[in-house]
Amino acid sequence: MSNTNHPLIRKYTGRLVRSLKHLTANDRNDIIREIEAHIVEKWDADSKGSFDDESLRGVFGKMGSAEFIAAQYCEQRGWARSPVSRGVRNTILIVLGIIAAVVISSSFFASRYVIYPAIDLARQFVGDGESVVEIDDSGIRVFDGRIEVGDDGVRVRRSRGMRPGKGRGEWREGREDRHSSFRRGNGGLFSGNLLLEKSGELAIKSKGVEKIVLRNQNGRIMAKGRTGGDVLVQYIMKVYGKERGHEEEVMKKLNLNHSKSGDAINIEGVYPFGFGTYPDGISGVGYYIEITVPNGIAFELDSKNGAIELTGIGGDMSISSMNGVVNLNEAGGDVDVRNVNGFISIDDVRGGAKVSNKNGAINVSGVRGNIDIDSSVGSVDLVLSKGYGFKFVGTTKTGKIKADFPTTKSGSEYHATVGDGKHSIRVATKVGSVSVGVR
Numbered sequence: 001m002s003n004t005n006h007p008l009i010r011k012y013t014g015r016l017v018r019s020l021k022h023l024t025a026n027d028r029n030d031i032i033r034e035i036e037a038h039i040v041e042k043w044d045a046d047s048k049g050s051f052d053d054e055s056l057r058g059v060f061g062k063m064g065s066a067e068f069i070a071a072q073y074c075e076q077r078g079w080a081r082s083p084v085s086r087g088v089r090n091t092i093l094i095v096l097g098i099i100a101a102v103v104i105s106s107s108f109f110a111s112r113y114v115i116y117p118a119i120d121l122a123r124q125f126v127g128d129g130e131s132v133v134e135i136d137d138s139g140i141r142v143f144d145g146r147i148e149v150g151d152d153g154v155r156v157r158r159s160r161g162m163r164p165g166k167g168r169g170e171w172r173e174g175r176e177d178r179h180s181s182f183r184r185g186n187g188g189l190f191s192g193n194l195l196l197e198k199s200g201e202l203a204i205k206s207k208g209v210e211k212i213v214l215r216n217q218n219g220r221i222m223a224k225g226r227t228g229g230d231v232l233v234q235y236i237m238k239v240y241g242k243e244r245g246h247e248e249e250v251m252k253k254l255n256l257n258h259s260k261s262g263d264a265i266n267i268e269g270v271y272p273f274g275f276g277t278y279p280d281g282i283s284g285v286g287y288y289i290e291i292t293v294p295n296g297i298a299f300e301l302d303s304k305n306g307a308i309e310l311t312g313i314g315g316d317m318s319i320s321s322m323n324g325v326v327n328l329n330e331a332g333g334d335v336d337v338r339n340v341n342g343f344i345s346i347d348d349v350r351g352g353a354k355v356s357n358k359n360g361a362i363n364v365s366g367v368r369g370n371i372d373i374d375s376s377v378g379s380v381d382l383v384l385s386k387g388y389g390f391k392f393v394g395t396t397k398t399g400k401i402k403a404d405f406p407t408t409k410s411g412s413e414y415h416a417t418v419g420d421g422k423h424s425i426r427v428a429t430k431v432g433s434v435s436v437g438v439r
Contacts, residue, residue, distance in 0.1 A: 004036045004359060004377070005431075008056050012039070012066050019070035034305070035069065037323040037341030040359045044376070051376075051430070195239050195247040195282075202233040202258060202267075210263040211298040211315075212291070217271050218305045219286035225293050225312035225332070231265060232292040233258075239285050246279035254285060267291070295332065316351070334369065361432075365439075375429040382427060382436045389419025392436070393426050399433035 004013070013032055020028045039059055047055035063069060212231060214221070219238070237254045239247045253272040258265060269287040278284065286306070293299050295314030305323045314332035321339045328335060328344075334351035337344055340358045352369030355362055358376045365383035371390075373380055379399070384390070394401045394414040401407070407414040418438075427434050 004040070006056065008053065008060070009036065009039060012060060015066035016070055019067050031070075033341065034323060037359065039063070040377070041322070041340050044358060193241060195241045195244055196251050197236050197238045198251055198254075199234070199236045200256065201235075202231075202256065204231040204233070204258060204260075204265055206230050206294045206297065208263060209260075209265055209294075209297055211300060212265045212293055213267070213300045213302075214289070214291060215266075215268040215302045216287055216289060216304070216306070217269065218284065219269070219288045220306045220308075221301060221303055222290040222309045223293055223299060223301070223311070223313060224291075225295055225314050225330075227295055229292075229294055231294065231297075233267065234290045236288040237269075237285065238288065239282065241278075241282040241284075243281035245281050247282065249279065250282055250285060254287075256287060256289070298333070370423050371425045371427075373427045375432055377431045378429070379432040380427055380429055380434045382425075382434070384425075384436065384438050386438055387419070388423065388438075389421055390417075390423040390425045391421045392416040392418070393424075394428070394434055394436070396429045396432065396434055398431045399429055401427075401434040401436070403436040404438045405436075 004010075013036065016032055016035065017028065020031060023031075039056075042059045042062070043051060043056050046058055206229065209231070214223075233256070235256050237251065237256070239250050239254075241247065250273070253270070255270045256267065257270055258267045260266070269289075271285065273282075273285075293313050293315070298315040298317070299310075299313050300318045301308065302320045303322070303324065307324045308319065308321055308326045310317065310319070310326075310328045310331070312330045312332075316333035317328070317331060317335045317337075319326060319328070319335070319337045321337075321342065323341045324339075325342045326337055326339055326344045328337065328346045329348055331346075331349040331351065334353070335346065335349055336354045337346065338356045339360060342357075342360045344355060344357050344360060344362045344364075346353055346355065346362075346364045346367070348366040350368050352371065353364060353367045354372045355364060356374040357378055359378060361378045361381070362373060362375055363381045364371065364373065366385060368385075368388070371382070373382065392403070392405075392407070392415065394403075394407070395412050397412070401414050403414070403416065405416055405418050407416045409415075425436075427436070
């Protein structure tokens, strides 16, 4: 069984979870997913696809103990300390209660010399109708939530005056803006402290261009199609670390390069440091990229880590990912999606679809051309349109195949011909069930 449910992998990740229990659930899950992807990738390579137990034990031997790996991640990302516990919050509540009692007992003096001046000061930080202090079961919020104390620690949010503008090449310090759909979500390897970020834009002439090639090691990618026009790219370069001091030095070395070779545009994020070679206090960098692709131009993406979202691209697509969710909708041509770890969702494809995944579920629907799906570990859910004629071949080593049409079994293969049999469908899994529906 070559998946993350293998007993040896479950035992290893269980030790990781115990070693990372002081982290928030999101940070802990990010690390577990990254390490699981690494294990599956190395296991596949070392065993040459056979996924035997001896090769898996060899992978663990090369990686080191779960406790050692957990300590490395925490040290690199500045997570050595546990978050503030409930006891800390309760202590703060008690202290505030004592302060309130003292203020009430000295009402006249406090109202004249403490409360009213404090309210006047607070009004400099909050607007009309906003709260100064709120206390409930979820914690304490000060200055309309700009300072929050809860079970998972203390969080300070920027005031409105510190939010970024829309200018080109803008610098900004602080944590990620969690209110932007572009900046949030499954984005990168380094989910610790965001020390510095810089935004930029590119406008590249599309005349004579047949293909766009985008390469990025870490960060979320969003691509969407458009009718005509130039190739537009918006990006945010991010520097992560546990302490300040070298973030501007690192930022100056980052850039989103682009060049033209023949009929192809090449775009690639610059990563000037190898893993573990960053200056003191810096744990990594990433690029969050949003690109607009004119219809009729093929799009090729090579991403090592980060969520990928593709919508309305009119040309053929070739997508390669090592780790991260891939969502693809409304494709105008053929699509080829390859992932090592992470869920794949594909819907509404005018051409054919070729999909492979080492670890993670695959959902495919609305494909009008041929379909080829190969999954090592993970379920496959395929939905076909009524009137779509095809010849079906499905195989699974561990799991079941369920279909909305009659199938015949020959050895480990399931066969069927529906309608005119014009299109071919091949679905193969090593571990995981297959469901094929017709809607």
